[in-house]
Amino acid sequence: MVMGAGAQGSTIAKRMQEEPSLEEIICADYDMRAAQELERSLSKAKAVKVDATKVADVVKAADGSELIVNGLPPAFNMRVMDAALEVNACYQDLASGPVEDIDFVDAVKRQLGRDQEFKAAGLAALTNTGSAPGLANVVTREAVDKFDSVDTIELLVYEGVWTKRFIPFWWSPDTAFGDMAAEPVIYRNGRFESVAPFNNPTMVEFRGLGKRCMYDHEHEEPVTMGLLADKYLKGVKNVSFRYGGPACELAKSLNDMGLLSTEPVEVDGAPVVPMHLISELTPPAPKYREEIQEVLDEGLELEEGAFLVRVDGKKDGEHLRIDSYVNVPGLRESFEKAGISHESYYTGQGASLFTKMLVNGKIDLKGVFPPEALDADARAYYLREAAKLDITVDEIIQRRAY
Numbered sequence: 001m002v003m004g005a006g007a008q009g010s011t012i013a014k015r016m017q018e019e020p021s022l023e024e025i026i027c028a029d030y031d032m033r034a035a036q037e038l039e040r041s042l043s044k045a046k047a048v049k050v051d052a053t054k055v056a057d058v059v060k061a062a063d064g065s066e067l068i069v070n071g072l073p074p075a076f077n078m079r080v081m082d083a084a085l086e087v088n089a090c091y092q093d094l095a096s097g098p099v100e101d102i103d104f105v106d107a108v109k110r111q112l113g114r115d116q117e118f119k120a121a122g123l124a125a126l127t128n129t130g131s132a133p134g135l136a137n138v139v140t141r142e143a144v145d146k147f148d149s150v151d152t153i154e155l156l157v158y159e160g161v162w163t164k165r166f167i168p169f170w171w172s173p174d175t176a177f178g179d180m181a182a183e184p185v186i187y188r189n190g191r192f193e194s195v196a197p198f199n200n201p202t203m204v205e206f207r208g209l210g211k212r213c214m215y216d217h218e219h220e221e222p223v224t225m226g227l228l229a230d231k232y233l234k235g236v237k238n239v240s241f242r243y244g245g246p247a248c249e250l251a252k253s254l255n256d257m258g259l260l261s262t263e264p265v266e267v268d269g270a271p272v273v274p275m276h277l278i279s280e281l282t283p284p285a286p287k288y289r290e291e292i293q294e295v296l297d298e299g300l301e302l303e304e305g306a307f308l309v310r311v312d313g314k315k316d317g318e319h320l321r322i323d324s325y326v327n328v329p330g331l332r333e334s335f336e337k338a339g340i341s342h343e344s345y346y347t348g349q350g351a352s353l354f355t356k357m358l359v360n361g362k363i364d365l366k367g368v369f370p371p372e373a374l375d376a377d378a379r380a381y382y383l384r385e386a387a388k389l390d391i392t393v394d395e396i397i398q399r400r401a402y
Contacts (some may be wrong), residue, residue: 001067001068001089002071003029004029005028006071008348009027010348011345013025013045015352016044017045019359019360021359024044024045029047032049058080059083059087062083064087067089067091068090068091070091074093075099085121090125094128097218098218104182105185112368112369118368124363124365124369126363127368131307132221132241134354136307137224137225137370138371138379139309139324140155140311141232141233143324144311149235149313150233150234151237151314152237152311153311156206156242156306157305158245159244161331162300163300163301164299165295166283168282170343174279176247176251177251183195186239187229187239188237197252198248198252202242204244206306209305212244214244215252216240218241221241233372245305258274259278260278261274262276285341285343303332307327310324315399319400321398324393325396327393328342329391356385
């Protein structure tokens with residue numbers, strides 16, 4: 001069962017249609033139209049309407065399923081995990097946070113804290129499976145395994161797409177603004193710290209792109225990698241996720257003006273929540289094929305990007321740096337390949353490869369774990385399959401002796 005028939009969920013469902021060992025894909029959403037569109041286009045798909053706020057509703061829809069892929073916002077994670085255990089199904093999600101009832105670090109700990117429940121049931125619960133987090137975690141572990149010890153992991157994502165039509169984000173504006181206004185968690189000197197939004201602006205040199213301004217950004221990787229530093233990541237002491245691009249600069253300007261605040265302000269005698277106003281006025285990301293086609297027909301002016309995982313540490317007494325550049329199709333190429341945006345392509349396709357691994361028994365682990373826990377064979381399989389989708393990695397190794 002794929003929960004959520006939006007951009008990522010529909011991409012996963014379409015890719016699973018190709019798997020010969022898979023008999024049926026339950027496409028579950030509160031929006032029945034989205035689920036039914038998948039049912040009409042995929043012979044293995046079955047549309048069901050589900051209220052994911054009710055565990056019993058999820059359990060009823062998932063009856064007989066061997067895997068539940070949770071493409072919903074992280075607020076639903078605990079309920080969907082409950083349902084997976086009740087129907088004896090493996091579990092997969094795309095993100096751990098943020099959630100409103102608990103801080104980011106504790107939200108991740110809460111999920112990992114269910115490890116024994118899933119192990120006792122003989123089930124795998126794979127969390128944080130998209131591009132970042134997800135693909136980024138696999139690439140990070142690949143690099144880390146080449147070190148004797150690791151000091152720093154930096155995950156750097158820069159995105160820039162300019163079209164004739166004003167489209168600030170190619171994913172949910174509500175999610176984007178919320179993430180950018182949040183206090184990022186970084187793992188520094190072996191401890192978690194919360195820092196101010198848009199903390200530590202730094203010009204980073206990217207291969208083939210030049211210098212771009214990057215900011216600390218709320219994301220799962222510093223949290224999962226910090227919690228699992230000694231187990232999987234050679235005792236890393238510092239982990240950060242940094243983001244940059246025109247959408248980030250827009251959000252920073254709005255935040256600096258107080259327009260991403262959730263506290264009401266009085267305007268002409270009426271209370272107004274700035275974030276609600278901005279979210280209402282921001283155009284949504286193009287979702288359907290015809291919408292993306294219209295944007296491309298109007299004109300794509302420029303797109304640029306960089307997806308870099310940088311690991312610093314030691315090997316054989318020498319300082320070692322490994323820069324892993326992830327190469328992914330851009331907007332136009334993604335649309336030509338799959339009829340979806342670049343954002344949906346590398347997040348949805350990245351997630352679908354984890355689903356494929358679970359469906360085909362390529363993951364031996366049981367319990368609750370993020371992608372950096374996968375062993376070398378599982379990671380090699382993932383990267384081979386990713387390359388078939390034109391998602392590749394260039395690795396640059398720099399050694400410096402004392």
